[in-house]
Amino acid sequence: MRIIIKKFFIIIISLFGIMNSIAAPHPPNPGGKKPPPPPGLPIDDGLYMLFIIALLYGIYIIYNHHIKTKTPI
DSSP states (O other), rough: OHHHHHHHHHHHHHHHHHHHHSSSSSOOOOOSSOOOOOOOOOOOOOHHHHHHHHHHHHHHHHHHHHHHHHOOO
């Protein structure tokens, strides 16, 4: 009998939660002026230089790791 009561309360609570989310008021429509457009600045100005630096840094890290793991003969 207690299992039926628990299931009943779980169903009622979940239904109230669903109804609360469905019956929530919609947010107001955005009105007024639009925000100003962003300035015309280039985003990828130094992208090639960043790629070259990252590539060189990766080679440096791999080379140092290779030297550290190398065992002397």
